[in-house]
Amino acid sequence: MAKLNLRDKFGDWWDGASPFSRTVFRILAVLAAYAIPFLKNPIIDTPETSFNSVLFYPLVMFSLMAVGLNVVVGKSGILDLGYVAFFAIGAYTHAILSAHTGLNFWEIIPFAMGFAMFAGVILGLPALRLRGDYLAIITLGFGEIVRIIAVNTEAIGGAAGLTDIPGPSSVFGIEFTVMDPRPYYWLTLTAMLFVIWGVLRLSHRKPGRAWEAIREDEDVAEFMGVSTLKYKLWAFIIGGAVGGLAGAIFASNIRSIQPELFTLNLSIMILACVVLGGMGNIWGVILGAVLLGYIPEKLRFLSDYRIIFFGLLMVVMMNIRPNGLLPRKKREVVGDKS
Amino acid sequence: MDFSILVSDFWALTIDGLVVGAIIALVSLGYTLVYGVLRLINFAHSEIFMIGTMTCYWVVQRFGFTGYEDPLPLWKFAGLFLLFGFAAAVVSGVAAVILEIVAYRRLRVLGASRLSSLISAIGASFFLVEVFQKISGAKNLDFPRLISKDTLFEFQNAYITQDKLLVIVGAAVIFYILNRVIHHTKLGLGIRAVSQDERASILMGVNVNRIISYTFLLGGVLAGFGSAFYMVFYETTKANVGFLIGISAFTAAVLGGIGNVKGALYGSFALGLFQQYTSAVLGYNWKDVVTFVILVFVLLVKPTGLFGEALQKARV
Numbered sequence: 001m002a003k004l005n006l007r008d009k010f011g012d013w014w015d016g017a018s019p020f021s022r023t024v025f026r027i028l029a030v031l032a033a034y035a036i037p038f039l040k041n042p043i044i045d046t047p048e049t050s051f052n053s054v055l056f057y058p059l060v061m062f063s064l065m066a067v068g069l070n071v072v073v074g075k076s077g078i079l080d081l082g083y084v085a086f087f088a089i090g091a092y093t094h095a096i097l098s099a100h101t102g103l104n105f106w107e108i109i110p111f112a113m114g115f116a117m118f119a120g121v122i123l124g125l126p127a128l129r130l131r132g133d134y135l136a137i138i139t140l141g142f143g144e145i146v147r148i149i150a151v152n153t154e155a156i157g158g159a160a161g162l163t164d165i166p167g168p169s170s171v172f173g174i175e176f177t178v179m180d181p182r183p184y185y186w187l188t189l190t191a192m193l194f195v196i197w198g199v200l201r202l203s204h205r206k207p208g209r210a211w212e213a214i215r216e217d218e219d220v221a222e223f224m225g226v227s228t229l230k231y232k233l234w235a236f237i238i239g240g241a242v243g244g245l246a247g248a249i250f251a252s253n254i255r256s257i258q259p260e261l262f263t264l265n266l267s268i269m270i271l272a273c274v275v276l277g278g279m280g281n282i283w284g285v286i287l288g289a290v291l292l293g294y295i296p297e298k299l300r301f302l303s304d305y306r307i308i309f310f311g312l313l314m315v316v317m318m319n320i321r322p323n324g325l326l327p328r329k330k331r332e333v334v335g336d337k338s
Numbered sequence: 339m340d341f342s343i344l345v346s347d348f349w350a351l352t353i354d355g356l357v358v359g360a361i362i363a364l365v366s367l368g369y370t371l372v373y374g375v376l377r378l379i380n381f382a383h384s385e386i387f388m389i390g391t392m393t394c395y396w397v398v399q400r401f402g403f404t405g406y407e408d409p410l411p412l413w414k415f416a417g418l419f420l421l422f423g424f425a426a427a428v429v430s431g432v433a434a435v436i437l438e439i440v441a442y443r444r445l446r447v448l449g450a451s452r453l454s455s456l457i458s459a460i461g462a463s464f465f466l467v468e469v470f471q472k473i474s475g476a477k478n479l480d481f482p483r484l485i486s487k488d489t490l491f492e493f494q495n496a497y498i499t500q501d502k503l504l505v506i507v508g509a510a511v512i513f514y515i516l517n518r519v520i521h522h523t524k525l526g527l528g529i530r531a532v533s534q535d536e537r538a539s540i541l542m543g544v545n546v547n548r549i550i551s552y553t554f555l556l557g558g559v560l561a562g563f564g565s566a567f568y569m570v571f572y573e574t575t576k577a578n579v580g581f582l583i584g585i586s587a588f589t590a591a592v593l594g595g596i597g598n599v600k601g602a603l604y605g606s607f608a609l610g611l612f613q614q615y616t617s618a619v620l621g622y623n624w625k626d627v628v629t630f631v632i633l634v635f636v637l638l639v640k641p642t643g644l645f646g647e648a649l650q651k652a653r654v
Contacts, residue, residue, distance in 0.1 A: 130641050144626060145631070275453045314460065
């Protein structure tokens with residue numbers, strides 16, 4: 001099968017590049033990412049929705065969540081079908097705390113992440129003792145439980161949800177208004193860059209190696225002295241924190257939340273981003289998120305038929321590239337590289 | 339919380355639980371059979387069930403029943419039920435086989451990770467739901483009342499109706515036949531062999547591809563019959579009808595020990611009964627929460643489900 005070797009070619013260039021050109025490339029890439037809202041290009045523009053709002057949700061939002069879920073699914077190989085729960089917890093934390101306390105958005109962020117992490121511990125401690133499909137169904141159940149509790153608890157709005165959620169207060173002279181999605185895009189992008197930085201740091205160090213060992217073979221990892229439960233739990237907590245962060249930003253943007261925003265479909269969508277993009281490789285995961293967020297918007301000219309094509313496309317893409325579009329690089333055997 | 343309802347309506351809830359459990363079981367067997375041979379969750383199985391319900395609806399429409407007639411005499415109903423039941427079973431079975439070829443086969447041959455197959459199946463599931471959304475006009479399709487739902491007789495406060503009897507008896511017959519198929523036919527032997535050890539069964543001359551196709555067929559046929567019972571009992575369907583029953587069925591399969599046919603059966607009945615009891619006590623809204631909480635506890639105490647993975651040891 002002919003294989004697209006884009007990743008490898010770029011990887012070779014990257015490996016051979018000097019630290020200076022790497023830094024230049026990094027800076028250029030980040031600047032390009034920040035500049036996207038200023039592009040007015042009919043090719044990338046989406047036909048019926050404002051491109052800038054698509055850029056915030058779903059593109060960068062999916063990317064942020066996919067990067068978070070990638071720690072759980074891609075790095076440590078834990079199949080999590082209930083990631084939306086953390087997203088919901090973050091969103092509700094922002095909505096509730098901003099209504100009942102004087103805290104502003106920036107002060108609530110740590111709480112949103114903290115509650116999501118706490119939920120990760122609550123779920124993870126019992127659930128992570130299980131494996132594979134059992135874990136998948138428990139996480140799926142967790143996602144549904146959080147949603148159903150939100151629907152059935154009148155104190156947090158019940159099925160009607162919460163409204164009048166304040167947006168972030170202005171920072172560096174940038175106002176967060178309902179009309180302009182660009183500041184939210186930049187905010188989420190900034191958050192995502194921090195998360196990517198942190199995750200890359202971790203994956204090059206002990207936790208990253210532990211996650212990789214767990215993903216490849218949990219029993220062997222345990223025999224080799226990796227404290228598997230601890231590292232799986234940490235992966236879960238980190239993934240949860242990112243989900244909580246994404247949720248808080250999301251709530252601050254759309255200003256009113258209902259439990260119906262946090263269904264299993266969203267979990268599955270994010271999981272699809274991770275798997276389709278290439279599990280374990282952050283750039284692949286982001287590519288997957290961008291594609292899965294973008295394609296349905298681009299297909300709007302097909303109006304009601306777009307999801308049909310979207311589903312078909314998922315099947316076809318998965319069959320052409322079973323390991324995802326940009327799979328993670330397999331570590332080569334030492335000494336094998338000539 | 340009102341526990342007295344549990345005592346006063348115990349038999350009514352139990353009968354309903356058995357009916358719901360039987361329908362769930364027919365779907366959950368498809369999950370568990372496929373899991374047995376392939377070790378993967380057939381995520382699009384709920385859509386196979388949905389296709390079955392749609393088939394029932396269209397067959398009945400085709401025969402001119404639009405829902406305003408009086409219930410049919412029993413012999414007429416029996417003929418019609420067999421007709422749309424078998425039609426649903428055939429269509430669902432064929433759909434499941436096609437699904438396997440389109441969404442799974444190539445990935446399996448390539449030896450891709452199970453998650454890739456999962457995403458491929460999710461894509462197929464989106465596709466099917468949307469296609470049938472289009473065909474059905476995105477509305478609820480109401481099934482005509484073909485059989486009288488008047489109380490046949492009363493048993494300890496439980497009103498036994500014809501449709502409930504039909505579901506329980508019909509499902510029991512299907513379970514018996516399935517048991518015969520799995521334990522007393524060559525196909526069943528093949529399925530059990532592939533479930534135990536795929537490589538060894540290849541060496542023993544089992545045509546694994548064919549067995550896998552037949553397994554999907556079997557799962558689809560069961561879901562098709564399940565959909566016929568579902569239509570008689572609930573009398574409505576829509577394009578995303580599969581979602582909720584799919585989750586219940588999958589939970590039931592895991593509860594009983596996925597990969598294990600008997601486990602799926604017992605798990606489904608346990609789940610059906612349990613959902614009825616809890617929704618009576620706590621209110622309908624909370625039944626799913628309690629279901630999952632119970633599931634978590636069962637798995638924590640016995641990680642392979644209530645009955646374990648009898649067909650094969652848990653895959654790591």
